Amino acid sequence: MSLDGEPLERECDRLCLQAIFLSFFKVGAFTFGGGYAMLPVIENELVERRRWMNRKEFVDCLAIAQSGPGAIAVNTAIFTGYRMLGLTGALAATLGVVLPSFLIILGLAVTLNTVGTPPIVEQFFQGIRPAVVALIASAAHKLGRVVLLDRQCHIVAGLSLALTLLGVHPALIIVTAAVGGVLQARYYGWQVRRR
């Protein structure tokens, strides 16, 4: 069941720990950069391929991931793993997402002292960086379509965008919106539209 009580489009299968681990291993292996760079990879893996959550759930997952300390990528793994198989699931997901870089760094560290970075690697990454921007923009666009349902949503989004560009801390904006949402639901007895 999704976090706000709406039934998921597809119910999750009975998952083994292995599937969680493998999916997040894949995510960890193909995420380059920090911040939201992992967003398109995670969305593709969890929403499109595995169908463990729908887009709305994914956005909720990001909200919680942003509200905790540390890397968003790791937090998304923890949240997803926990939701599916409790603390064990969280551990499996975390291990999965952290292991690829762990192994690669250990492998690299051995060679790093002797060899610098060949120019072709730098060129490769110069191609990747703008692609990452486009991937994130595209993912945001897809999520926006699912999330911006009415005027209030647009206003909240616009306000948040302005605030974050002005340098307000993201967690602060999220918490304020969260409190606002709870108060609105409680005091205006207001029902979420079922979509």
Added chain:
Amino acid sequence: MITAGTLWQLFATFLMIGMFSYGGGYVMIPLIQREIVLNHGWLTPEKFMDVIGVAEITPGPVSINSATFVGYSVGGVPGAVAATAGVVLPSLLVISILSYFASRFTGSPEMAGLFYNVRPVVVALIAGATLVVAQTALIDWRSASIAALVFLTLQIKQISPILVLLLAGLMGIVLF
């Protein structure tokens, strides 16, 4: 050979770093620098810069990679394990707790209201971050055209991001 005492210190230091890294992974980097270079003197500033450089190009989140590599530089494989475990533990606890409460209150109108209001915020934050990153990433016509090409292609067809990154990297080799 690294001592058990140093390993514990490494673990505890990164535990603290992990606790205070609010606002995304990049926040962690100045924290690591303060503790590892200034406080404990485990790395020189130059070596630290090298570490961050490697962390940026290896797969995985930058912050975690930095922790892992710093841990390795200070104490080999045990050091890498101690640093990574330490930095990840606070997230594990906090997110698990948040997830537990989120599940407990599933279906309540307050929870529905909460997420209904928060979802647009999340999308806006992503859009904001993208705008900021675009300013530094799309610096010339080559980057801009790669970005435009990728974006337009994705509008038409859903392609695995992994494939996209691979092709974009190859384009980078060709263009740059």
